[in-house]
Amino acid sequence: xxxxxxxxxxxELTEAAxxxxxxxxxxxxxxxxxxxxxxxxxxxxxYPMAGRAHLVGITGPPGAGKSTLVAALIAEVRxxxxxxxxxxxxxxxxxxxGALLGDRVRMQSYASDRDVFIxxxxxxxxxxxxxxxxxxxxxxxxxCGFDLVLLETVGTGQSExxxxxxxxxxxxxEAPEMGDEVQAIKAGxxxxxxxxxxxxxxxxxxxxxASQLRAMLVAVARVGTSDRGHHGAAVPSEIDVHDAAGxxxxxxxxxxxxxxxxxxxxxxxxxxxxxxxxxLASLDRHRAAGRGGGASAARLARAxxxxxxxxxxxxxxxxxxxxxxxGTLAVLQAVADHELxxxxxxxxxxxxxxx
Amino acid sequence: xxxxxxxxxxxELTEAAxxxxxxxxxxxxxxxxxxxxxxxxxxxxxYPMAGRAHLVGITGPPGAGKSTLVAALIAEVRxxxxxxxxxxxxxxxxxxxGALLGDRVRMQSYASDRDVFIxxxxxxxxxxxxxxxxxxxxxxxxxCGFDLVLLETVGTGQSExxxxxxxxxxxxxEAPEMGDEVQAIKAGxxxxxxxxxxxxxxxxxxxxxASQLRAMLVAVARVGTSDRGHHGAAVPSEIDVHDAAGxxxxxxxxxxxxxxxxxxxxxxxxxxxxxxxxxLASLDRHRAAGRGGGASAARLARAxxxxxxxxxxxxxxxxxxxxxxxGTLAVLQAVADHELxxxxxxxxxxxxxxx
Numbered sequence: 001x002x003x004x005x006x007x008x009x010x011x012e013l014t015e016a017a018x019x020x021x022x023x024x025x026x027x028x029x030x031x032x033x034x035x036x037x038x039x040x041x042x043x044x045x046x047y048p049m050a051g052r053a054h055l056v057g058i059t060g061p062p063g064a065g066k067s068t069l070v071a072a073l074i075a076e077v078r079x080x081x082x083x084x085x086x087x088x089x090x091x092x093x094x095x096x097x098g099a100l101l102g103d104r105v106r107m108q109s110y111a112s113d114r115d116v117f118i119x120x121x122x123x124x125x126x127x128x129x130x131x132x133x134x135x136x137x138x139x140x141x142x143x144c145g146f147d148l149v150l151l152e153t154v155g156t157g158q159s160e161x162x163x164x165x166x167x168x169x170x171x172x173x174e175a176p177e178m179g180d181e182v183q184a185i186k187a188g189x190x191x192x193x194x195x196x197x198x199x200x201x202x203x204x205x206x207x208x209x210a211s212q213l214r215a216m217l218v219a220v221a222r223v224g225t226s227d228r229g230h231h232g233a234a235v236p237s238e239i240d241v242h243d244a245a246g247x248x249x250x251x252x253x254x255x256x257x258x259x260x261x262x263x264x265x266x267x268x269x270x271x272x273x274x275x276x277x278x279x280l281a282s283l284d285r286h287r288a289a290g291r292g293g294g295a296s297a298a299r300l301a302r303a304x305x306x307x308x309x310x311x312x313x314x315x316x317x318x319x320x321x322x323x324x325x326x327g328t329l330a331v332l333q334a335v336a337d338h339e340l341x342x343x344x345x346x347x348x349x350x351x352x353x354x355x
Numbered sequence: 356x357x358x359x360x361x362x363x364x365x366x367e368l369t370e371a372a373x374x375x376x377x378x379x380x381x382x383x384x385x386x387x388x389x390x391x392x393x394x395x396x397x398x399x400x401x402y403p404m405a406g407r408a409h410l411v412g413i414t415g416p417p418g419a420g421k422s423t424l425v426a427a428l429i430a431e432v433r434x435x436x437x438x439x440x441x442x443x444x445x446x447x448x449x450x451x452x453g454a455l456l457g458d459r460v461r462m463q464s465y466a467s468d469r470d471v472f473i474x475x476x477x478x479x480x481x482x483x484x485x486x487x488x489x490x491x492x493x494x495x496x497x498x499c500g501f502d503l504v505l506l507e508t509v510g511t512g513q514s515e516x517x518x519x520x521x522x523x524x525x526x527x528x529e530a531p532e533m534g535d536e537v538q539a540i541k542a543g544x545x546x547x548x549x550x551x552x553x554x555x556x557x558x559x560x561x562x563x564x565a566s567q568l569r570a571m572l573v574a575v576a577r578v579g580t581s582d583r584g585h586h587g588a589a590v591p592s593e594i595d596v597h598d599a600a601g602x603x604x605x606x607x608x609x610x611x612x613x614x615x616x617x618x619x620x621x622x623x624x625x626x627x628x629x630x631x632x633x634x635l636a637s638l639d640r641h642r643a644a645g646r647g648g649g650a651s652a653a654r655l656a657r658a659x660x661x662x663x664x665x666x667x668x669x670x671x672x673x674x675x676x677x678x679x680x681x682g683t684l685a686v687l688q689a690v691a692d693h694e695l696x697x698x699x700x701x702x703x704x705x706x707x708x709x710x
Binding site (some may be wrong): 040043044045047048049050051061062090128136139195299302303304306307308310312313314315316321331332335336337338339340341342343344346349350354 | 404566654655659692698701
C-alpha cells in the first residue's frame with residue numbers, strides 16, 4: 001500500500017474493513033484512538049453506515065468482575081452464532097494504558113474467531129476525548145457489521161460513567177457485600193443503570209445484596225421523579241461547613257433521559273456462566289423495548305459528545321496553526337502566570353479566530 | 356442584598372470573600388461549580404490575585420484512605436497555624452454527588468475554624484468541566500488567602516487523575532497489599548506522582564509495598580526517559596487480537612512535564628497521624644524546590660484546562676442562542692440518526708457561527 005495520502009489510506013482501510021479484513025479494522029480503530037486525519041476521513045464514510053448495532057455499556061466499581069462478565073457474555077453471544085465487538089476503556093493509566101494481563105491471555109482464545117473483535121483503549125488525551133472516541137469506535141464496529149457492541153468502563157470516574165451511560169442499554173455491575181466507600185459509589189451508578197447485575201453470585205450475601213439494591217432503586221426512582229434538577233436530592237453533596245444554605249439548585253444533570261421503568265436486578269456468577277443467558281435475554285428485551293425514549297436520548301448524547309469534541313479539536317488546531325500559534329501560547333502563558341484571567345483570555349482567542 | 360445583577364452580586368461576594376467572609380466564599384464556590392455569570396465576573400477579578408498558593412493534588416484508588424489522610428494533613432497544617440483549603444472532587448455520583456457520611460461528620464469539627472475551608476464538588480456537567488472547575492475553585496481559595504490548597508480526587512478515572520496531576524505537587528496514595536486490579540491502576544498513577552504515600556502503614560506488608568513501589572518507580576523513570584511519546588512502553592495497551600502490529604505511536608501523552616527526580620515514597624498511618632509530619636515536610640520541600648520545571652508545566656496545564664473549557668462553554672452557548680438553536684438541534688439530531696457524520700456536522704456549525 002502506498003497510502004501517504006490520508007484520504008487514500010482511509011479509503012483503502014475502510015473498504016477492507018467493511019469487506020471483513022480485521023487487521024484493517026484494527027488499524028482504523030488505532031487511527032480513531034489517535035484522532036488522525038485518516039480517522040476523520042474514514043468516519044465521514046463509515047458513520048452514516050452505522051446506527052444499527054445495539055450498544056451496551058457495562059460499568060461498575062473495580063473488583064466487581066466486569067472483564068470476567070464481558071468474557072462470559074462474549075461466550076454466550078458466540079454460542080448463539082452472533083458477532084460481538086468490545087471496546088474496553090481502560091483508565092487505569094493516563095499514559096501507558098494497561099489492560100490486565102489475565103484478560104489479555106483469556107481474550108487470546110478468540111484470536112481465530114472473526115466474529116469477536118476486542119479493543120482496549122487507553123483513555124488518554126484531553127478531557128472529552130473519552131466519550132467521543134469510544135462513540136466513534138463503536139460506530140466503526142457497527143458499520144463493519146458488529147450487531148452488538150459492548151463498551152466496558154470502570155465506574156468510578158465521571159467520564160467513564162458518562163461513556164457507559166451514553167450506550168443504548170447501561171448495565172451496572174456490583175459485587176456482593178462491598179465496603180462503605182463502594183456503597184457510596186453505588187448510589188450514583190444506580191441512577192444510570194438500565195440493568196443492575198450482582199456478580200460473584202456464588203458468594204454469601206449475593207441475594208441479600210440484590211434485595212438491598214432493589215430497595216435502593218425504589219428510593220432512587222422516587223428521587224428521580226420528585227426532585228430532578230436539584231443535586232443532592234438523595235444525599236447532600238455539600239460538606240462545606242461554612243455555608244448553611246444547603247444544597248443549591250444545580251445546572252442540568254448530565255443524564256436526564258427518561259427511565260420508562262425501574263431497572264431489573266440480576267444475579268450472575270461470571271466465572272461459571274451462571275445467570276449469563278438471563279443477562280443476554282434481558283439485554284435483548286431492553287433493546288426491543290427501547291427503540292424510543294431512553295435509547296433515543298442516549299443516541300443524542302453520543303452524537304453531542306462527538307460533535308463537541310471535534311469542535312474543540314478543530315478550534316484548538318486553528319489556534320495552534322502557524323500564524324496564530326505564538327499569540328495563543330502567549331495568552332495561555334499569561335493565564336498560567338495569573339497575569340490574565342481565563343475569561344479575558346477566551347475573549348482574546350475568539351477575537352483572533354474571528355477577527 | 357439586592358443582587359439581581361450578576362456583576363453587582365459578584366462584586367459584593369468577591370469583596371466579602373476577600374475580607375474573610377466564609378459564607379460569601381462558599382457562595383462564590385457554588386457559583387464556580389455551577390458556572391454562573393456571577394462566577395465569571397468574580398473570577399475576572401479574583402484570578403489575577405491568585406497564583407501564590409501551593410496546590411497539592413491527592414489521588415489514589417478507592418479504599419486507600421485519601422479522605423482520612425486529608426483529615427490528618429489538615430490537623431498537621433493547623434497545628435502549625437497555617438490556613439488550608441480543600442477541594443474534594445467527588446466522582447462517586449454523576450448526579451446526586453455524595454461524599455461519605457463519615458468524612459462529613461469528621462469535617463464538622465472544623466466548622467468553627469476560619470482557617471480551614473473544605474469544599475466537596477460533584478464532578479458533574481460535560482467532560483472537561485472537572486479540571487476547569489477544580490482549577491477555578493483553587494484560584495478562588497488562593498485569592499482569599501489560603502496558602503495551601505489540597506485537591507482530593509479518586510485516582511481511577513482519567514479526568515480525576517488529570518485534575519490531581521495539574522497540581523503543583525501530586526501525591527499518589529496506595530494501600531498495602533491490594534489485589535491485582537489495583538496493581539494495574541498503580542502503574543498509571545505512579546507516572547503522575549511527585550510523592551507516593553503508602554497509607555495504612557500499620558498493616559502487615561506496608562514496608563514491603565513501599566519497597567516494591569520504589570522498585571516500580573525506578574522502572575517507570577527508565578521508561579519515562581527512554582521512550583516518551585509512545586504509549587504502551589511499559590505495558591502494551593493493545594489486547595486487540597487481530598492486529599499483530601503491536602503498540603502504535605501515540606499522540607502526545609497527557610502529562611509530559613519534566614520529572615527532575617524520582618518520587619519519594621513515604622509510609623503513613625493516617626488514622627493515628629504516623630508519618631503525617633514527614634509528609635507535610637516533604638510537600639514543603641517539593642514546593643520550595645519546584646518553582647520552575649514541573650510546577651510551571653502544571654500551571655500551564657491548569658490554565659489550558661480552564662481556557663479550553665470556557666471556550667467550549669461559550670461556543671456551545673452561542674450555538675444554543677435563540678437565533679441558532681433550532682439549526683443546532685437539527686444538526687445534532689441528524690448525527691444521532693446517523694444521517695450526518697459528526698465532522699460534516701462540525702463544518703456546518705462553524706459555518707453558522709462564522710457565516
